[in-house]
Amino acid sequence: MNKSKNIILKLLLINLTAFTVFSSCDKKNSITEPDGKLDKCTLRFSWWGGDDRHEATLSAIKLWNEKHPDIEIKAEYGGWDGWTQKINTQMAGDNEADVMQINYDWLISMSSDGKGFYDLNKLSDYIDFSEYDDEILSFGTRNNHLNAITVSMSGRGFFYNSDLYEELNFTYPTNWDELINLGKAFEKHDVYPIDLDIQSGGTAWYLCVVYVQQKTAKTFIDMNGNLGFDKEDFKTALDFYSELEENKVIRTIKDRIDSDGADALYQSPAFIDGKIGGVLEWGSSVGKYEAVLDENVLEAGEFLSDENGNKAGWMIKPSLMYAISADTKYPDEAAEFLNFLMSDEECAKILGTTRGIPANNKIYSYMEENDMLSGISYISTEKLNEIMPVTVSPYMDLQQIKDYCNTALENVSYGKASTSQAAEQLYTSISEYLEKIK
Amino acid sequence: MRKKTTYRNPVSTSKYTGLLLISPFLIGVAAFFIYPFISSFIMSLYNYRMNITPDFIGIDNYKNILSDKAVTESFCVTLKYIFTLVPLKMIFSLCVALILNIELKYMGVFRTIYYIPSTLGSNIAIIILWRYLFTTDGLVNQVLGITGLPAVSWYGEPVPALWTIVLLRVWEFGSCMVIFLAALRDIPKEQYEAAKVDGCGKVRAFFRITLPAIKNVFIMNFIIQLITAFQEFNAPFLITGGNPLKKTYTFAMLIYDEAFAYNNFGYANALSWILFTVTFIVISIILILWNRLKKD
Numbered sequence: 001m002n003k004s005k006n007i008i009l010k011l012l013l014i015n016l017t018a019f020t021v022f023s024s025c026d027k028k029n030s031i032t033e034p035d036g037k038l039d040k041c042t043l044r045f046s047w048w049g050g051d052d053r054h055e056a057t058l059s060a061i062k063l064w065n066e067k068h069p070d071i072e073i074k075a076e077y078g079g080w081d082g083w084t085q086k087i088n089t090q091m092a093g094d095n096e097a098d099v100m101q102i103n104y105d106w107l108i109s110m111s112s113d114g115k116g117f118y119d120l121n122k123l124s125d126y127i128d129f130s131e132y133d134d135e136i137l138s139f140g141t142r143n144n145h146l147n148a149i150t151v152s153m154s155g156r157g158f159f160y161n162s163d164l165y166e167e168l169n170f171t172y173p174t175n176w177d178e179l180i181n182l183g184k185a186f187e188k189h190d191v192y193p194i195d196l197d198i199q200s201g202g203t204a205w206y207l208c209v210v211y212v213q214q215k216t217a218k219t220f221i222d223m224n225g226n227l228g229f230d231k232e233d234f235k236t237a238l239d240f241y242s243e244l245e246e247n248k249v250i251r252t253i254k255d256r257i258d259s260d261g262a263d264a265l266y267q268s269p270a271f272i273d274g275k276i277g278g279v280l281e282w283g284s285s286v287g288k289y290e291a292v293l294d295e296n297v298l299e300a301g302e303f304l305s306d307e308n309g310n311k312a313g314w315m316i317k318p319s320l321m322y323a324i325s326a327d328t329k330y331p332d333e334a335a336e337f338l339n340f341l342m343s344d345e346e347c348a349k350i351l352g353t354t355r356g357i358p359a360n361n362k363i364y365s366y367m368e369e370n371d372m373l374s375g376i377s378y379i380s381t382e383k384l385n386e387i388m389p390v391t392v393s394p395y396m397d398l399q400q401i402k403d404y405c406n407t408a409l410e411n412v413s414y415g416k417a418s419t420s421q422a423a424e425q426l427y428t429s430i431s432e433y434l435e436k437i438k
Numbered sequence: 439m440r441k442k443t444t445y446r447n448p449v450s451t452s453k454y455t456g457l458l459l460i461s462p463f464l465i466g467v468a469a470f471f472i473y474p475f476i477s478s479f480i481m482s483l484y485n486y487r488m489n490i491t492p493d494f495i496g497i498d499n500y501k502n503i504l505s506d507k508a509v510t511e512s513f514c515v516t517l518k519y520i521f522t523l524v525p526l527k528m529i530f531s532l533c534v535a536l537i538l539n540i541e542l543k544y545m546g547v548f549r550t551i552y553y554i555p556s557t558l559g560s561n562i563a564i565i566i567l568w569r570y571l572f573t574t575d576g577l578v579n580q581v582l583g584i585t586g587l588p589a590v591s592w593y594g595e596p597v598p599a600l601w602t603i604v605l606l607r608v609w610e611f612g613s614c615m616v617i618f619l620a621a622l623r624d625i626p627k628e629q630y631e632a633a634k635v636d637g638c639g640k641v642r643a644f645f646r647i648t649l650p651a652i653k654n655v656f657i658m659n660f661i662i663q664l665i666t667a668f669q670e671f672n673a674p675f676l677i678t679g680g681n682p683l684k685k686t687y688t689f690a691m692l693i694y695d696e697a698f699a700y701n702n703f704g705y706a707n708a709l710s711w712i713l714f715t716v717t718f719i720v721i722s723i724i725l726i727l728w729n730r731l732k733k734d
Contacts, residue, residue, distance in 0.1 A: 085694075403695075403699075410681075
């Protein structure tokens with residue numbers, strides 16, 4: 001018996017020591033330095049998106065393989081739901097793809113010290129940084145390490161089902177009051193002017209934040225993770241959400257869950273069948289909504305203002321970024337491929353605006369000269385740029401923050417809490433969480 | 439007296455041979471069970487987040503669990519799920535096993551057909567199809583409409599939402615049923631014939647002969663179902679996503695979110711150990727009570 005106890009104790013001690021030693025090992029010790037040449041290899045490239053982005057990217061990879069037969073690209077792609085969790089799992093096991101499309105908040109959650117991704121500054125022989133504005137490059141910098149390059153800047157805007165609006169003879173709203181009034185008018189036809197979700201996208205809370213930011217000129221969370229809203233602001237946001245539901249501008253959460261289960265809004269039969277008149281979506285990701293409707297049915301709307309025409313509070317962010325794994329064995333080759341995705345004209349022709357309007361100046365000019373900048377993604381981004389949007393804090397995108405906000409919305413929607421109670425709880429949860437992770 | 443003959447084993451029989459032969463299994467268990475098991479406990483003593491050097495924090499993660507409202511809520515959901523599913527599945531499986539134990543022509547075909555849901559049950563595609571059955575305009579509400587019953591808000595209300603998951607798991611009764619069926623077929627028919635001669639009815643025979651004969655199998659099946667229910671993840675994750683109001687958000691979903699959505703691996707491991715400990719205690723109590731009952 002004592003012998004068994006000793007063995008167990010020894011095993012525990014060995015494990016504890018091994019764990020401490022291995023977990024303390026700094027990633028930078030195992031980083032492969034660039035060797036200045038392109039070797040024959042296979043690279044993994046991962047991204048999320050809708051079918052439009054998948055098809056375009058696979059075609060771009062085909063073009064790459066024709067140009068670089070020695071460097072094969074293995075594609076790994078899927079939808080957004082669950083994608084962060086998948087990449088988290090891969091990162092935890094040091095098994096992520098060599099080149100990755102990443103989300104803005106991943107720089108905080110996966111590379112808080114700037115060492116989670118490869119420092120692209122070391123790969124300047126391959127990547128032409130001169131084609132990016134300093135501000136664009138600054139978004140991907142953590143602790144002086146250039147972890148990622150912004151593919152495009154994008155904000156969420158309204159996109160409407162033109163068939164439905166034409167059929168009912170309504171124009172797209174331009175301010176909050178018009179939006180609220182549309183709810184009752186649409187109700188007569190058993191349809192909704194827009195819908196928002198509380199799934200991973202979390203568009204419901206996003207619109208509430210825009211509303212409060214426009215009204216108060218405050219920022220929800222700043223770039224350093226400081227909370228800008230107070231309890232009263234949270235209450236205003238939740239009151240606004242209640243107003244949307246009460247006036248039938250959007251479906252209640254209960255109706256949405258009943259109809260769609262855990263599905264995203266673009267997969268919802270109500271949206272596909274034309275019973276939802278509009279959605280709030282990133283310009284860079286609206287393709288998935290376009291794809292399920294007839295061609296050219298979805299149109300970009302206005303960014304809503306208050307009664308005085310004030311359009312402040314709308315937000316923009318690096319919608320997508322490219323990063324290279326800190327564990328890649330082929331940094332030179334990965335950088336060459338990344339540069340191809342970002343600045344090759346033929347590639348840009350294939351990719352179009354499936355990842356939004358390119359942040360690379362050379363490609364932007366090329367697309368502009370060749371009339372390739374069109375479509376609702378472009379129109380929406382242009383409109384957004386005209387109203388001087390504020391930059392979204394990466395902290396706002398963190399899953400835990402989204403979950404707190406969605407829980408508050410759900411409690412209000414189901415009548416489980418008053419807007420004051422939910423606002424109080426939300427303020428406390430977010431304040432404590434930000435304090436913990438900053 | 440005939441002299442006893444011994445024969446040489448064709449395989450070398452050194453004292454290490456046995457060990458060598460079972461070594462693949464031992465290596466597998468050590469690498470994929472013992473090591474992760476111990477590592478998980480050690481990791482639970484750290485503030486372990488990706489790309490940050492882990493900090494040793496002792497039992498702080500366990501202390502935090504005690505005051506975490508999400509833990510209490512998800513644990514209550516898991517208990518509700520267990521108390522609904524396990525008895526229902528056990529009773530349903532036993533009923534089907536009793537029916538399939540009747541000697542009829544082509545009964546083998548029926549046994550195969552009834553087992554099919556279990557072979558499909560863990561399939562993600564089936565879970566997704568199940569989800570569509572219970573939507574507002576899904577097949578279930580359409581059938582209710584035809585029969586004149588009102589449509590049910592399956593996913594929008596907490597109780598029906600939990601039931602959609604319970605019904606899926608009950609539908610996958612095959613494995614549970616097969617274990618019962620095997621036990622039922624081992625009961626000598628003479629016992630029933632003798633009871634019949636003595637004027638014993640079918641219901642009485644079930645309680646006096648059948649249940650006592652399969653009691654060990656019953657308790658084993660019960661424990662298997664209990665362990666599986668404690669770990670429920672796939673169905674609520676895919677069908678309801680934990681909605682509405684987190685009333686289908688199980689403990690396993692919380693562990694998953696803490697690790698992979700919130701990047702809080704140390705805390706997630708501590709939660710895993712809590713789940714393991716609770717399951718272990720519950721099973722131990724059941725077995726102790728069962729042994730006492732048997733002695734009585």
